[in-house]
Amino acid sequence: MLNTAGESVEGRALGVLWGKSDANGRPNLLLQHLLDTAAVGELVWDRYLSAGLRQKIDACCNGAGRALFALFCGLHDVGKATPAFQCKDPVLAERVRQVGLSWAELGRSGRQWHHTSAGARIVKAVLQDVGWPREAVDWVWPLVLGHHGLVRALGTPRELDAHGRGRWPAVQAHVVHTVARELGVEIARVYPTSTPPRAIQLAISGAVIMADWLASDERNFGGIDQPSGVSICAARERARMAWSKLGLRGGWRPDQLYVGEDVVEARFGVPARGVQEAALCLAREMLAPGLMLVEAPMGEGKTKAALAAAEVLAERFGADGIFIGMPTQATSDPMYEQVLGWVRSIDPDVPVGLLHGKRQFNPTWRALRKQLAFRGVDEFGCDDPYGSSSAVEARSGSLPAEWFLGPKRGLLVPVTVGTVDQLLHAATRTRHVMLRHAGLAGRVVILDEVHAYDVYMSQFLFEGLRWLGDAGVPVVLLSATLPPAMRAQLARAYLQGRLAKRDLDDRVLPSLAGYPNVLSVCAPGGVPRYDQRSAAAWRDSLPVAVDVLHEEPEDGPERVVELVRDALADGGCALVVRNTVARAQETYRVLREEFGADAVLLHGRIAIGERADRAERLLGLLGPPVNDHDEARPWRLVLVATQVAEQSFDIDADFLVSDLAPIDLLLQRAGRLHRHTRKRPPRLERPRFVVAGVAYDDGRPPRFPVGSSAVYKDHLLLRSAALVMAAAQGEGWSVPAQVPELVSRGYATDNGLLPAEWHGAAVKAETAWLEEQSRRTAEAEEFLLAGEDQLGTPTLQALHERRTADLSTDEAVAAVVRDGEPSAEVLLVRHDGREYCTPDGTPLGIHGEAVSDDDVLDRLMRWTVRLPADRKLTAAVEQELGPLPAWGPEEPWLHRSRVLRLDDEWSASLGGHILRYDADLGLLNRRQSGKSVGR
Template sequence: MKPLPWPDWMDHLLAKSKRYGGETLAGHTWDVLCRLADLYRLRPHLTDDTRLWHCLYWSAFLHDFGKAAQGFQRRLRGGPKWAHRHEVLSLAFVDAIAHDLNEAEQRWVVAAIVSHHRDATEIAELYPSGLRRDPLIDLCNELDAETVAHLLRWIAECANRWRDLLGLTADVGAIDPQPCSVGAQRVRYWLRMYHDWVDTLDGEGSDARRPGILLRGLITSADHMASAHLRRLPPPIRLSWQDVAMRCNLSPDQVYPHQRQSAGQSAQSALLMVPTGSGKTEAALSWALGDGRNPPARIFYTLPYQASMNAMYDRLRQTFGDDVVGLQHGRATQALYARFREGDEWSATAARRAQWEKNLNLLHARPLKVLSPYQLLKALFQLRGFEAMLTDYAHAAFIFDEIHAYEPERLALITGLMRYLREHFAARFFVMSATFPELIRSHLRTALGDTPLIRATPDIFDRFRRHQLCLRDGELTDPATITEIVEAVRNGKQVLVCANTVARAQMVRDLLTHAGLTDEHLILIHSRFTYGDRSRLEQAIGARCRSNSANRSPLALVATQVVEVSLDIDLDVLYSDPAPLEALLQRFGRVNRKAAKGICPVYVFRQPDDGQGVYGRDRDPERSGRIVRVTLAELEQHDGAIIDEATINEWLDRIYADPLLNQQWRDAYQRMAHQVDLIIQGIRPFQSDEQREDEFERMFDGVDVVPQCFERDYVHLLVEERFIEANDYLVSISKQRFAILRNQGKLRPAEETDQRRVWVAQTPYDARNGLSFGDRVVDMDWI
């Protein structure tokens, strides 16, 4: 609906082409101001300086005035490309309000206007100073006198009244607009003020740079939300921890003490150490929401693996509803598409809905978002749009689940981000794990300050004595072990078999198949399935292995590390390759999850004791895999015992007290921590960093390929521009594996894919084993 008054005298001026809705300039501006008002209500106390919202309102009102240029209007109606920047031309109208702004406010208004699309360097390159003929002259000539009069009348008759209608009068002051003329000299003056401020920020600290980050972050967020036709920014979750318990079907006597204690610490950051399966998720949500009276602007729930993120997204949707929870990771669109297809939506409709959900997450519109910490780290590396990301993280509550899962280098990045957000954006953090060795806890204290450690009570640790540790000689693949697993399945058990590598997991599946298990009783899950098959496998595992599943039929679930984190599955017995203690504990936690089956055995094999090169890689053979060997030495002290999870931290502290291992861990952490300090010192508004974008991409080891058997289907979908469905045929492999396959001549570019450069893997693939590289050897002589 149009507000009154409305500038109907300029409804002929457009802000968007017909392809993007054909919105008028006034209509789009009103939508931007509405979203800015939503952001104001979401974080009214974002800063103590109320000038921020005052400057933002007037910036947003003027930000697109330059779109009234004749060349821009022709372009929107199908004319030739326009060579100028409309946001620079918008500066011509700052003089209409500048008399009521002090110098700092003028600087903020100008910066918000001119930066809402392009970085400062791009603007400087387009409109350099010192030329014989200033390019701003041609730009200003794009506005005729009648159009200028229309725009000035719009400010005079609508700006203050719209401020009132939007409920912004408390922090946005009225301005009595003055007549002004459009000229290159005045635009150059404002442009120079902007660039001078950007240059000055190079020598300032983080606190001085924060206003610029907020200015650009908020105006771009409001603009993008309006352009995407988001009609309302969802409010924060206004529930108490008691409401959460009720939604999770927990009666008052079922709420654990650590869950109540977490709710009581909601005003600050905290650490939680409790057994796997003892309600960590409910404790985290209780912490985030507290008594419900001061809800966080946003809640971010981070997990390390896509499978665990997808599972948590499903779980939180059931608790809070589809419109509240978002999902953001590298393959979130695929996961969302799979879920919408399950709801009997047509393929095209499901694809559109999945894309819309992805856009909502990019627009920072969901009150609760499940994501990986690497999505958060984009802001630290100053990727394009980082100011909007940091603004969204302001006054937010962050839940970090399974913090143990990160290597020391990644942990240093994460803790550096935590410290930066806590110190400069009033963020708070809830970090939880079944284990908190002092080595990790000390770095978390440095990042988060003096944070309380919430522990499960002794009676809960006693209640969760559920596993008997059994060390086994030999390997997981030994004939006697394979026979034992088959017999357990035939006796009605659900067996979890964890291997450290994909090739080894594939080998175990082959052995179990040849030993007599059928597809009905055997599932393999790892990272080398297509995204479509991976999603189907995750759903099938959840349906059969969840704690409350009604279809708990006998099964051997063979898996790699993808099952270690936050999957609500509950099997009866574990057979595992040797691994670091933190990883083993997570594997244990997928067995007898609720401690309702008495004591269940967890078998860990002594060989191979190097962890197959997966853990602690190093050129020095003594260092490589040492974490696994030291873990096995500690486990020998507890072989045959029932595991008391209250003592696990003592085990870990002894493991990391190993001098060589301790130094190896600290060296890796400190190297990255030093780099993080330099990165944080370099964060400045109005400038994304392409070089750091390359650094960020190097953090990720995955390269997408399409198996040869799916090439025709994949290309067909690309030609039809059904990109989401096409991605279901992709498989992620490591960069090292990619290089090996390329050297072997087993990779070639896909045919007829002008839209994308994708490589075809000329290696076997099937829906039961995934992509194979011929690196598993199965000796069947004993069968």
């Protein structure tokens, strides 16, 4: 209980300084809010932060981490003890004046003196006065400055009265000392003895924000406006009740992790394969937190290897959860299902998050959410940073507590599966980025298909690895295979973070020895260490015959159709991969005339419901054999697809035709050829890969379709064309045995691979490619959280001083971390003259109100489609399209949706484009000039 009767001005001030003017109907005294936040901070430490993160904080302050963290939380809003803040409410300001505190009338600049900057100056002054070392003061005050999500330079008020003169400095110091005394902390004696890594500082900053947001929720922390009600005991009881009510918790306990040798068999019920054993071996031998890179073809069990290795790394280095980053939303959903099963075998109550823009339409996620009684939960974005805190009446252990579903908090969930954009976002200079690092700092991070990142996205990946390395977060990267330069860059980025230095000798990185292969990188004692294990492939390498189909850039698909017709004369299943949607649609049109219902089309501009149905059907038809008789496999089928066939799509083709692409992507596509052991038609008993989309002429460099050049650039296509030509003239490829060698040659910098006649074109293409790589790298660097130049910077000071992006939506994140022409998603809707409906006739109501029915909403969501990447078209979407009238703010996702209204022929004109949706072909796109366009 706070007693201010008869005390000094400083003492009486504690009973009138206010922190919130209205907290559930009453003002809340500043000291109570500070103590509430400190009490929540104690629970965050005890019940949320991982053992590994607590140990890192303890290490910098002789084991006093809990006390200091609670103190940091308790001091976050001390800057409100200034005239600039206290004057904001005239009635409450008069109470402050009556205890003897005064200030002159403040001008505009004085009223704008923000309490975050004021608090940082107050904390800095008090800590210096009690004798804290300068190094300790310098990294602590930015924690106060950054509790609203930005750490800028520490400014000085233009009007000194705004900060407070006269008795104000003494009052401000008294507030600091009172918070410390209530917590039982002797500030002069408890101070950090070393500076933690900057990434740990960022994680602490995020954890302070987490405590502040929880303690700022007026429904759990109502106003206390009388000094007699203020105490740390009251704060701790309020915090305990709120924590229990919200159902908050951290991840698994260390004693729940499996420590035996056979982790794979224990968790998945199958013996470990070679690559899984190699990953487990290196995880056990890693002398410090580090980076593990697993390279193996699809189907080798990389995911199980990563999860098993993550469990070993978590047990060794104190992590209590994982984040898995996938390349797309479509690949995130099945991974979420797999991770749910794995986590439940560790601790069935550990929350598992799904983090992408359409998670509410994942059937498992939605089924779990229906087990909860939520009121007012907005998981798509809201103005209130503290979010809802309504009581939870029932809860599934696998679903995160309601509070974690609010904006900017997804990575705080102990186990999370989402798109890789979430990790890349943590590498951007954005507001509240520290919340993401508070979540990542206690986890093991797994990123799948890292070979799919282009040079622009890779800059954010490298920056993320630098921060993860600095935080000592174990990382597992998965890839089919990587160019040697990319492998070295990944290892170098992580070590840069671990060693806090830019210049490293990456020549010591060992060459890849065998395939599949696992490489580990760490730096025990500050010395880089590399280890690797190769493993026997689960399946024998496949000899693949490579042929070339000459196609001029302007040719139609007739030659491909003729080739497929001949190959499937006795039946069989063919896969035809085109590099652009337009080429895939054109090829499919002609194949459909030849093969009828035996031809299927799959690409990214088919409405998501139909695309999911087709993918599921194709997996059933072309996936692994379900029995010895292989009854599900059709006698004949032709699948025409774009690059969607490259990523996590376990289909098995008897015959493969593909447009020329960079060699690593060609080999990815080749991995779909004869994937499983089964009886095949006589003509197709030997795997055969025909490369199309290239025109070879003696004495001239090869030529490519415009779309292929636009997507992949001629530099890499020329090198790939040379490797294809050599294989066609020789014995083909052995897959996967030759994969590392072929990828290495395809991405090398020498011209010895190319015929002499190509050298002129090759030099020109390489120059253009290098210029573009340099430009895109520079463009990405503008948004990086810090960049290589700031490696070794000791504190967070001025972290956000440079340009800071506002990435409040998934679309905004993607626009920054994924380069290229912008694109937009729309919902396809028709109007029948009376009411709105989906293209296939599901009524949506006169104003769209029928979506309150979950079944109707599901049917509507099936008609989501992504438009072509085009700036003018995307701008038209943003300017001209919006939600249906009934979709108000109470429906957050729908309220931000863009509806494309189709006419009776399923067409619309927008941004100079004629867009028409065909139930079979997907979205067709042509400019109003009449020219068909689109990749």
